[in-house]
Amino acid sequence: RPVTAALAGVAMSNETEYPGALDIAGYNYTESFYLPDHKKYPSRVIYGSENGHSFDAWKAVRDNPYIFGQFLWTGIDYLGEADSWPSRGFSAGLLDLGGFVKPRGYFRQSLWSDKPMAYIGTYPLVQDNEKTPSIDALPIWNYDANQTVRIVCYTNAAKALLELNGKQVGDIQDYNHQTGIIHWDIPYQAGKLEVIGLDKGNKKITRYAIQSSRQPDALTVCHVEKAIDKNKRLTQIIIQVVDENGVPVLLSDNEVTCHISGPAKLLGLEAGNITDMTDYTDNKQRVFKGRLIAYIQTSGEEGEIKVQFSSPWLKSTETIIQVANSDWTNLLDENLSQWHIYQSFENMEPNGKPVLSEDNTIPEPVGYDKNKRMCFL
Template identity: 25%
Template sequence: MASRIGEEFVPGIFVWTGFAYKGEAGPWPRKGLEISFFDYVGNKTPRGHQFESFWLNQPKVYLATIEAEKSEYQYDSEQGWLFTERTNPNKRMQWLRKWEWFNVRETWNYPANQDVIVHVYSNTDESELFLNGQSLGKQRITDDNDRILFWQLPFTAGELKVVGYNNGVKQAEYSLNTHSEVAAIKLSTNKKQLSADNYDVAHVNVKLVDKNGFTVNAQAHKVNFALSGNGQMLGVDNGWEMNVENAIKENVQSYLGKAMAIIQATDEPGNITLTVSLDNGLSSSITLISKAVTSKEGGK
């Protein structure tokens, strides 16, 4: 919408929501609404990447994919890209599609020769798609088709990459790679030092990768958590809106190759070690440090 001030127009937009939330759920097993920039554990969603491309000053490109037969966009040789809204299994909830995003995913793992549609979100002058180093052509963003660039191609294993250009000069790139089996568990955290105050928390993110370091996002794996030291585990999740597992336990199925645990300090300083393992024997550990709260800190 826009409001008029004198002779000028001020554009505005209403966004729902920044972060996925529980509630307004359904139909089962949908536990809430992931119509957001970030999913339940803080992973940026395709919608988040699209809006980021609107707002960032620096160049950005991003891509995601969907099977052609499941896509709401289909290519017609005479009319170009046409949109047909997907239907909700519950007809009474068809209105919800107005709020949802496209069912695209960050993956380049499909059956051989499967027709795939690629979405590219970009804020550069031009974007060029490459499959295993071979250019599939350049396109320019317009106001048509929700400011999304589309390509359709049969799946071939390897690297799918988009490169963004301004004035013919490369500015940004983003790629998806075909992965193999899980070979390692990568752990990261938003903080490695906690205050021993029975309150402070850290988010430990889990990423399953293959031998080349590519995220294994096409298969789900049971992720097990074991905590030792002066901390407690508040909960686990995988960010998926269809995940209705109990969050207060010591394992969760990965989703798109990811999972997360929330660790809270006790009032005793010391090390907190989280060990993450899969049923195939792979494991990895991360150690957080819980430090005593000083008198000055204690007054917060």
């Protein structure tokens, strides 16, 4: 099979026979060597084996057909390789420790996705001559009245327009091919801020909105599996701090306590804050950007799991998960290498086996209602 290696020091490697022994040569953080080395070694197959998240690093791939791709360091934040205390890990990922998409994840989506998308983030404008927009702008719209705020838009649309409380602010901006980011600098006014992506003919093709929030008021569950198979053993619950109108409060850092009753236990809580040194296995954790994920492990028994989340001064929330004894052996084709889901027992082959879904790629089933005779995700 072909052999590759990451050349951490390309200049030094070029003084040896090492690159020539490789089928594919990986270059670490050395985009400046792509063009000269391509000219000097035209038969060398080059790619970015470890690269940063900058737009320039991506343009070195996009604009040079002889570079077939790049690997980002890194995709997901991880524990270890921490900076100064209290950091507990490395935080340059597209996703944080809780698996939540970070702003730079949306920026990368704007570069790599063919599906129309847009995202807006904001931050205070410190200096009027700030030229390079950030790829780490959070979707927050809470500032002091008339404070100058930079609005950055990550999009793959040809242009974008910005609206504040339903009225256009600033000019329609073309996609910036130098930075990959559209931006506006505007005075803050509370309300709804929305960006609308336009194609070249000014047709609206995508939009993204953020909203000013009030004081934290309640906890709400925004993701949960209401029923799972007892053999699945692991499920996740995401909660969010919201204001009295149900608007997410991204600036909140309230401490949340999780209590579980029924055939399950709490494995841990994670909010994605790289500087939070709280024990994972504790049932208390501060939210980060207003949210938190709980990892729940079932005992393997049937029953009802009740999960409660509470925080001082906030309205609490709870959710119930049904754990069922689903006889998946009746649904499993022994000749298959993976689990499949079937829409109904009534949809059977002549040999008595259930009919598979068309693409055979649906994830493992997590529940079965014998009364309704339907699988559910």
